[in-house]
Amino acid sequence: MSILIEKCTKLKEASHLLSAVSTNAKNTGLQLVVDSLRKNTGYILSENEKDVEAARASGTKESLIDRLMLNEARIEGIIESIDTIIKLKDPIWTSKDVWTIENGLTISKMTVPLGVIGIIYESRPNVTVDAFALALKSGNCILLRGSSSAINSNKALVKAIKEGLRSSDISEDVIQLIEDTDRDVVREMLTLNDYIDVIIPRGGADLIRFVVDNATVPTIETGVGNCHIFVDESGKIEDAINIIKNAKVQRPGVCNACEKLLIHENIAEDILPKVYEALKDKVELRGCTNTRKIIDINEATEEDWPIEYLDYILGIKVVSNIDEAISHIQKYGSKHSESIITENYTNANYFLRRVDAAAVYVNASTRFTDGGVFGFGGEMGISTQKIHARGPMGINELVTVKYTIVGSGQIRV
Amino acid sequence: MSILIEKCTKLKEASHLLSAVSTNAKNTGLQLVVDSLRKNTGYILSENEKDVEAARASGTKESLIDRLMLNEARIEGIIESIDTIIKLKDPIWTSKDVWTIENGLTISKMTVPLGVIGIIYESRPNVTVDAFALALKSGNCILLRGSSSAINSNKALVKAIKEGLRSSDISEDVIQLIEDTDRDVVREMLTLNDYIDVIIPRGGADLIRFVVDNATVPTIETGVGNCHIFVDESGKIEDAINIIKNAKVQRPGVCNACEKLLIHENIAEDILPKVYEALKDKVELRGCTNTRKIIDINEATEEDWPIEYLDYILGIKVVSNIDEAISHIQKYGSKHSESIITENYTNANYFLRRVDAAAVYVNASTRFTDGGVFGFGGEMGISTQKIHARGPMGINELVTVKYTIVGSGQIRV
Numbered sequence: 003m004s005i006l007i008e009k010c011t012k013l014k015e016a017s018h019l020l021s022a023v024s025t026n027a028k029n030t031g032l033q034l035v036v037d038s039l040r041k042n043t044g045y046i047l048s049e050n051e052k053d054v055e056a057a058r059a060s061g062t063k064e065s066l067i068d069r070l071m072l073n074e075a076r077i078e079g080i081i082e083s084i085d086t087i088i089k090l091k092d093p094i095w096t097s098k099d100v101w102t103i104e105n106g107l108t109i110s111k112m113t114v115p116l117g118v119i120g121i122i123y124e125s126r127p128n129v130t131v132d133a134f135a136l137a138l139k140s141g142n143c144i145l146l147r148g149s150s151s152a153i154n155s156n157k158a159l160v161k162a163i164k165e166g167l168r169s170s171d172i173s174e175d176v177i178q179l180i181e182d183t184d185r186d187v188v189r190e191m192l193t194l195n196d197y198i199d200v201i202i203p204r205g206g207a208d209l210i211r212f213v214v215d216n217a218t219v220p221t222i223e224t225g226v227g228n229c230h231i232f233v234d235e236s237g238k239i240e241d242a243i244n245i246i247k248n249a250k251v252q253r254p255g256v257c258n259a260c261e262k263l264l265i266h267e268n269i270a271e272d273i274l275p276k277v278y279e280a281l282k283d284k285v286e287l288r289g290c291t292n293t294r295k296i297i298d299i300n301e302a303t304e305e306d307w308p309i310e311y312l313d314y315i316l317g318i319k320v321v322s323n324i325d326e327a328i329s330h331i332q333k334y335g336s337k338h339s340e341s342i343i344t345e346n347y348t349n350a351n352y353f354l355r356r357v358d359a360a361a362v363y364v365n366a367s368t369r370f371t372d373g374g375v376f377g378f379g380g381e382m383g384i385s386t387q388k389i390h391a392r393g394p395m396g397i398n399e400l401v402t403v404k405y406t407i408v409g410s411g412q413i414r415v
Numbered sequence: 416m417s418i419l420i421e422k423c424t425k426l427k428e429a430s431h432l433l434s435a436v437s438t439n440a441k442n443t444g445l446q447l448v449v450d451s452l453r454k455n456t457g458y459i460l461s462e463n464e465k466d467v468e469a470a471r472a473s474g475t476k477e478s479l480i481d482r483l484m485l486n487e488a489r490i491e492g493i494i495e496s497i498d499t500i501i502k503l504k505d506p507i508w509t510s511k512d513v514w515t516i517e518n519g520l521t522i523s524k525m526t527v528p529l530g531v532i533g534i535i536y537e538s539r540p541n542v543t544v545d546a547f548a549l550a551l552k553s554g555n556c557i558l559l560r561g562s563s564s565a566i567n568s569n570k571a572l573v574k575a576i577k578e579g580l581r582s583s584d585i586s587e588d589v590i591q592l593i594e595d596t597d598r599d600v601v602r603e604m605l606t607l608n609d610y611i612d613v614i615i616p617r618g619g620a621d622l623i624r625f626v627v628d629n630a631t632v633p634t635i636e637t638g639v640g641n642c643h644i645f646v647d648e649s650g651k652i653e654d655a656i657n658i659i660k661n662a663k664v665q666r667p668g669v670c671n672a673c674e675k676l677l678i679h680e681n682i683a684e685d686i687l688p689k690v691y692e693a694l695k696d697k698v699e700l701r702g703c704t705n706t707r708k709i710i711d712i713n714e715a716t717e718e719d720w721p722i723e724y725l726d727y728i729l730g731i732k733v734v735s736n737i738d739e740a741i742s743h744i745q746k747y748g749s750k751h752s753e754s755i756i757t758e759n760y761t762n763a764n765y766f767l768r769r770v771d772a773a774a775v776y777v778n779a780s781t782r783f784t785d786g787g788v789f790g791f792g793g794e795m796g797i798s799t800q801k802i803h804a805r806g807p808m809g810i811n812e813l814v815t816v817k818y819t820i821v822g823s824g825q826i827r828v
Contacts (some may be wrong), residue, residue, distance in 0.1 A: 018745065022768050094604045095768070098511060101790070107779055109789060116801050117771070193625075199801045214608075214631050218790045221633075241824035248826035281646035332431065353433050354819045355508070364820030366520055375740070375784050375827075376522060376818075377514070388815040389633045390803040402801040405789075406767045409779030413661035414788070 006190055010197035011180040013118045013143040016175040020123060021115045021141050023172065025092040028138055031172035032088050036081050038166030041132070041308060042158070043077050049158035050127065057151055063067035065255060069125045070152055080128050084135045085381030091363045092381055093397045094141045107409045113401040114384045115141030117199040120191060121382065122147045126157040132380040134163055134177050140400040143176045145198060147191065150183035157181065159413075192217040199402075201396070204383040207310070222390055224383035227257030228310045232327040232353070234344035235266040241365060242343040246316075247280050249341070249367040252297035255312050258339050258361075258371040260306065264327045270320045271296055277318070285314045292320035307334040324349050328356050337358060337386050339368040360386055360393035419603055423610035425703040426531045426556040429588040433526050434554050436585065437503040441551055444499050444585035449494050451579030452544070455571070456490050462571035463540065470564055470762055477669060482538045483565055493544045500548045500791030501538040507808045513818030520822045526814040530612040533604060534795065535560045540568040545793040547576055547590050548558060553813040556589045558611060560604065562618075566777035570594065610814075615808070617796040620723070635803055637796035640670030641723045642781045645740040645766070648679040650756035654778060658756060659729075662780040668725050670797060671752050671769050671774075671784040673729045676718065677740045677767035683733045684709055690731070698727045699782035705733035720747040736764050741769050748772060752781040752798050773799055774798035776777045 003011075006128040039046070050072040057067050084327045097113040121143050123129045130146055137144040147174045148156040163173040192201060192213060198201055203213035210223055231249060265273060274296045281287060288302035290318055299318070306317045307330070308317030319328045324342075331340055340364035350364045363372040371393060373381025378396025385391045392398035416424075463485040468797045470480050512524040532555050536542045543559055550557040551609045561569040569592055569603035577587040593600055605614060605626060614634045616626035623636055644662060646655045662673035677688060694700060701715035712731070720743070734740045737755075744753055750769070755766040763777045774784040784806060786794025790811025798804045804812035 018769075018771070020769070036776060043819050074489060103788065103790060107783060114771070221802055222802070238824070244824065244826055252827055350821075354821075356431075356432070358431070358527070359817065361820060363817040363820045364822060366820055366825040367827050369819070370520060370825070371825035375516065377516060387633055389635070392816050395819045404772065404806050405774040405784070405806045407776045407779055407783060408763075408767075409772060411651070411657065412779040413657055413781070414665055414782035415781050 004190070005182065006180065006187055006194075007197075009145065009180070010118070010194055013145055013178055014197050016173045019095075019173065020138075020143060021117075023141065025226060027171045028092070028141070029088045032084055032135055032138060034170045035123050035163050035166035036084050037133070038242045038373060039077060039081060039159075042162040042165070043074060045060055046077065046155070046162060047072055047074070048160045050155040052151050052154045054055070062151070066125065070127070071153070072127055072155060076118055076128065080131045082376070083132055083380045084126050084326040087135045087139050087397065090139065090379055090397060092139070092399050103267070103413050107407050107412050110406045112404050112406055114404045116198060116400055116402050118143045118145060119382070120145040120147070120198045120219070122188060122201065122203045122205070122209065124149045124209065125152055127152050128157060129204065130156050130159045130179075133382055136350040136380055136400060137395050138172065140397040141206070142400055143178075145178050145180065145191070147180040149189060153181065154181060162306060167350065168215040183411045184328075188212075189216055192219060195219050200390075202383045212217075219317040222383065222385050222395070223387040224385055225257045226310055227259070227332065227384075228261050228308060229258060229335040229339045230262045230264055230327075230331050230335060231260050231265060231339075231341045231343065231368065232264040232321070232324070232331070233269065234324060234342055234346060234349055235268040236345040236349070237266075237343035238345060239269070239270070239276065242273060243276050243280050245341070245343060245365075245367045246277060249369055250281065250316050251284050251314065252369060257310070258368050259310050259312070260261045260341075260368050261309070262319070262334070264319050264330060265293070266327075267320050267322050269291070274318070281316065285316050287316055287318060290320060291316040293318045308388060310336065324352060328353065330359055331359075334369050338384065339363065341368050348351040360384065417603070418595065419593065419672070422593070423531070423558065423794070425443070425588040425609055426558055426591055427610050429586045429603045430530045430556040430584065433457070433519070433556060433589055433664060434507075434530075434556065435713040436515055436665060440584045441505070441554070442501045444580055444583040445548055445551060447583045448548070448576050448579035449497050451575045452490060452494060452572075454662050455575040455578070456487060459490065459568070459571045459575060460485055460487070465567045465569040466565050470684055475564070476488075477512075483540070485540055485568060489541065493541050495670050496545055496793045496814060498785070500552050500810065503552060503792055504645060505552070506814050518825050520820050520825050523819045527815050529813055529815050531556045531558060532795070532813065533558040533560070533611045535601060535616045535618070535622065536616065537562045537622065538565055540565050540572060541573045542617065543569050543592075544576070546795055549755040549793055549795050549810050549813060550583050551585065551589060553810040555593075555764075558593065558604070560593040560601060566594065566596060567568055589657070601625075602629055605667040608632050613803075615796045635796065635798050635808070637798055638751075639723055639749045639799060640668045640797075641721060641746060641749040641756075642671060642752045643677055643744050643745065644673050644754045644756065644781065645734070645737070645744070646675040646679060646682065646686060647737060647755055647757035647759060647762055649680060649758040650679075650682070651758060652682070652689065654684060655756040656689050656693050658754070658778075658780045659690060662728050662754070662782055663694065664697050664727065665782060669782075670723070671781050672725070673690045673754075673781050674722070674724050675732065675747070677732050677734050677743060678704070678706070680733050680735050687731070694729065698729050698779075698802045700731060702731040702818045723749065735767060740767065740826055744770055744772075751797065752776065752784040754779060754781050773797065799812065
């Protein structure tokens with residue numbers, strides 16, 4: 003039996019028990035994990051330091067090192083997330099649909115845990131704890147496969163979590179970390195349909211593609227965000243500039259950052275010089291032919307429109323109306339987050355209805371698509387596919403259903 | 416461009432429009448399809464006759480020919496399903512979750528269509544119409560890939576549906592039938608992620624395995640049902656016999672039929688002879704060692720426990736308590752439909768909570784797991800996987816969500 007199968011067997015067994023554990027027991031378990039993380043902060047930080055040093059030694063760029071690094075404040079941030087999750091209503095064994103059919107059978111559509119969730123993620127060690135806490139609160143076991151660059155941090159965090167669980171009524175087997183950083187282990191994990199109920203890849207486009215192409219276990223794609231802001235002709239210019247600037251530069255390396263700007267032709271001459279002034283010091287602007295007639299910036303080519311830059315770059319296109327904006331988004335967008343800036347009531351509703359994406363905004367920054375912001379206490383990833391869950395996945399997205407049917411001897415005629 | 420890509424392109428385009436079509440327009444479209452099916456009944460039956468004759472000529476067994484055959488009564492049955500679907504509440508653009516966060520953004524989790532649904536199915540031509548009607552009511556386009564044995568029937572049905580749609584406000588492009596019965600076309604279909612949002616395989620275990628192994632498009636597994644009935648020591652014997660007989664013989668070729676019987680050891684001597692009497696004329700019984708000490712039947716081997724017979728065969732095992740019954744179901748079941756016959760309140764609830772399956776019953780036949788019975792007006796399949804939907808998939812399972820976020824200039828700080 004491979005180490006992976008051994009871990010998966012433990013998870014599957016633990017998941018059968020965990021599905022019926024009380025909310026109190028789960029919350030107490032999470033609280034004991036918080037205590038253990040606090041107690042082990044020194045150890046976790048020293049192990050994290052090893053990862054950071056190794057990353058520095060291999061010439062990793064500073065923005066990635068920043069994602070990898072933990073400190074006391076970040077540990078407190080992780081603990082705050084767990085606190086929020088403890089306070090959330092238990093999503094398990096609830097129902098919004100109970101009905102009785104003609105022959106007297108009463109059917110209830112009850113929420114139950116998925117079972118065993120696998121997550122494959124890159125860099126940020128806080129995901130290790132977030133994923134565990136969301137899984138436990140929703141009655142699921144979790145199989146973690148972090149990146150090799152964070153392996154010491156992840157081992158230390160999982161050790162602290164297991165230590166916390168040992169003084170609780172929850173088995174420490176509910177969390178397992180894959181320590182082998184070879185890619186073949188991921189390949190094996192992707193086909194363990196008998197052990198894993200769903201796999202969530204959380205990382206760059208290459209990782210997600212690899213998982214989707216090789217998995218037989220059901221997967222939920224996450225994350226790639228080629229997000230647009232469309233400024234309609236009636237949009238308030240000052241709000242638009244604030245929102246564009248926020249969505250582009252507040253944190254350009256994340257999936258809900260704005261990558262493309264679409265401007266209604268009737269306000270292009272007014273707004274484009276202001277966009278240029280607001281962004282030119284920090285952002286490389288790339289424009290279509292009509293944009294470049296108004297502001298002197300680099301050219302955006304056909305290759306720009308479908309890309310997620312994850313960088314201080316913004317593509318700009320002038321469009322003749324809302325339909326052209328929507329068509330452009332439909333053609334090039336990644337169905338993540340899309341925003342319209344408008345004062346036109348009809349256009350606002352039209353955009354909300356017609357744009358096909360996980361999150362569609364009116365008069366707001368795209369940066370709000372986030373489990374924390376939505377009130378979910380964190381997220382297992384942001385789904386950009388359509389089945390099962392879309393947008394930030396919190397505890398309410400980590401459930402499936404079971405129909406319970408209660409009778410008194412009914413047979414089918 | 417292949418014929419398949421051409422059809423998929425039409426579907427994708429039609430799906431953008433269909434997502435915003437009114438309930439009235441969809442219901443009128445369905446009513447016009449009903450009219451067309453009635454008008455074309457003669458033509459449909461004569462085309463179906465060709466399939467039936469070909470099946471007879473190739474020596475197909477009578478039970479499969481029965482699944483393939485249409486007649487006036489069955490066309491009326493198909494029409495009744497559409498009538499039910501017309502009366503169902505539109506599942507699109509509804510919400511059970513709207514909330515406002517601290518900065519004033521109002522977030523609504525709205526239901527929207529999946530987009531384009533692919534279905535790969537065997538034999539029964541009524542699935543062609545059911546799948547179309549469920550898809551249209553939920554705002555989805557449908558790509559159909561039926562079996563070669565039903566190709567003439569399916570072409571005739573799709574022709575009649577398109578004729579009905581032509582006099583409606585709905586584009587006839589919302590439905591496309593793959594007429595090429597080569598398996599390579601299925602293989603191509605399984606990787607068209609840019610066109611198809613979900614693929615539902617509906618058929619035997621081999622078909623489902625082929626789809627899951629080869630698809631990069633998200634899939635929903637359906638149908639394999641190795642269903643158990645557990646008679647607890649307190650179960651009413653007479654009810655148990657009725658239920659066992661109904662679940663086994665009323666229609667043994669379907670996925671919600673009972674395949675295995677588990678008997679509490681304390682009532683084995685009482686009930687097994689009665690089971691034998693009730694079933695012996697029609698059903699081959701296969702028992703474990705303890706069963707065969709009480710009734711003289713064939714031996715059930717380790718190979719029997721995981722199989723779906725889909726035939727007049729029943730495997731029987733004596734268990735020492737409810738936990739052994741649940742463990743057996745967990746180990747060998749296919750997570751479809753499981754039933755307990757008991758008068759013990761605690762055991763009934765324990766079984767409902769602990770058994771991990773799409774449908775779990777107390778004191779009723781497993782045969783009720785069915786979209787029609789549940790009140791869904793039909794089903795796109797019965798999901799036995801955990802993500803997205805579980806159990807019978809009706810119009811409420813053919814949706815995804817979109818978060819709409821309405822603001823007044825908010826930026827993230």
